[in-house]
Amino acid sequence: MNGKMKALVKHHRGFGARLQEVDIPQIKEDEVLIKVKATSICGTDVHIYTWDEWSQSRVHPPYVFGHEFSGEVVETGARVKEIKPGDLVSAETHIVCGTCQQCLTGQSHICKNTQIIGVDTQGCFAEYVALPAENIWKNPKDMPFDVASVQEPMGNAVHTVLAGDVAGKTVAVIGCGPIGIMAAGVAKAAGAARVIALDLNDYRLGLAAKMGADHLINSSKEDPLEVVDKLTGGNGVDVVCEMSGHPIAMNQGFKMVTNGGRVSILSLPVKPVEIDITNDVVFKGITVQGITGRLMFKTWQQVSNLLASGRVDVKPMITHHFPLEDFEKGFDLMIKGECGKVVLHP
Incomplete structure (x- = not known):
């Protein structure tokens, strides 16, 4: 043409x-x-x-x-x-x-x-x-x-959430941009017992709630670590989906995850982030995953099926x-x- x-x-x-x-x-x-x-x-x-x-x-x-x-x-x-x-x-x-x-x-x-x-x-x-x-x-x-x-960004959410088991677990989604908002919906559809959404923006937290988030934390108004500690009875969350890329939020994610838990990182910090590897990774025995793109084409099939089923809207x-x-x-x-x-x- x-x-x-x-x-x-x-x-x-x-x-x-x-x-x-x-x-x-x-x-x-x-x-x-x-x-x-x-x-x-x-x-x-x-x-x-x-x-x-x-x-x-x-x-x-x-x-x-x-x-x-x-x-x-x-x-x-x-x-x-x-x-x-x-x-x-x-x-x-x-x-x-x-x-x-x-x-x-x-x-x-x-x-x-x-x-x-x-x-x-x-x-x-x-x-x-x-x-x-x-x-x-x-x-x-x-x-x-x-x-x-x-579907393409939803694939990012699906890949991040389903990079490990979430059924019956507590999942924290840090950063409620569009992919984080969709991640909340995907986690609920995949059987998460509780989804906690964290952001600084009340508008986007409200969208996360519409997608299925059970608890909303505005980190500019309350201490997210204290709130998560109360919500989980001091155990921490099983899975952290890091979507913010902000150094403070990322550190909070590593501190709120439970021993043996998972932190999956999709966000792209513009500068190096300092993490307490000794206390927040090694001694906790957690799994840390970098998430890029989608599994080709496994994730696309998952996205298509979730949409067709109505489990994620x-x-x-x-x-x-x-x-x-x-x-x-x-x-x-x-x-x-x-x-x-x-x-x-x-």
């Missing part, structure tokens, strides 16, 4: 982005072209938009960013067999090499040569996006486009819709924390 399209471009090495007209991407033999119907703003996109230290060292403007989306396939490459025009799809956003040690041993989610859509390659904040066919995930025809667009977490032209409104809400997930429509 030839022609021009509107796209949100990270146009310079500084704050903000710009809506521009760019060429519709041309697909290779193993790629598909997708008409984007809905694309949601991720915390990573906010890092890029605000031009923080991480983005300054990682991305190279000008380029189209964004990586969470759903849409309809409109064109396929000559070597593509399983995907057809008209298919409704989303995409695994990690493009992997398939040849490194990790890929060859079934661990492609930690491929040493991973490229992330909208970070290392052209993204989906646009009318069209071109992607490798092997990254495509087919969606049910009755799945709303906005729900379909948040992400609609309370999707709070705002804007046309792509109003992207500044969406990013402003994300920066201020006055939203759940913001969906843009090209």
Whole structure:
């Protein structure tokens, strides 16, 4: 397909982005072209938009960013067999090499040569996006486009929560951005006996409650360690899902987890974090996990099944819709924390 399209471009090495007209991407033999119907703003996109230290060292403007989306396939490459025009799809956003040690041993989610859509390659904040066919995930025809667009971040929540057993356990979700909010819902669906959500933002704590959190802790108003101690009878929580990336919150997570418990970390601190390894890790005998992306494609299957079953309903977490032209409104809400997930429509 030839022609021009509107796209949100990270146009310079500084704050903000710009809506521009760019060429519709041309697909290779193993790629598909997708008409984007809905694309949601991720915390990573906010890092890029605000031009923080991480983005300054990682991305190279000008380029189209964004990586969470759903849409309809409109064109396929000559070597593509399983995907057809008209298919409704989303995409695994990690493009992997398939040849490194990790890929060859079934661990492609930690491929040493991973490229992330909208970070290392052209993204989906646009009318069209071109992607490798092997990254495509087919969606049910009755799945709303906005729900379909948040499957990728929901996969982060599912991978973090289900990296170990949570059934009958107490789970603390630290950081109630959209992924943390979904993690609360996933933990309840997976049989957690109690889900404790922690954040500094009452609005987002309220969304976590709608998703299934049993106890809410605003860490700016009360001591989270004291509250958790009371809630657990002095035992601490069994599982910590760390989504905040804040050094103080991360330390609190390690201190509130019980001996033999698990701390799974999805957050991306912008600077090194100092942890008391001796007392909070070694002597406690805890398991610490770094969580990146989704298991390809095990997590996608789990996400799809949880949504189809109704065990997890992400609609309370999707709070705002804007046309792509109003992207500044969406990013402003994300920066201020006055939203759940913001969906843009090209």
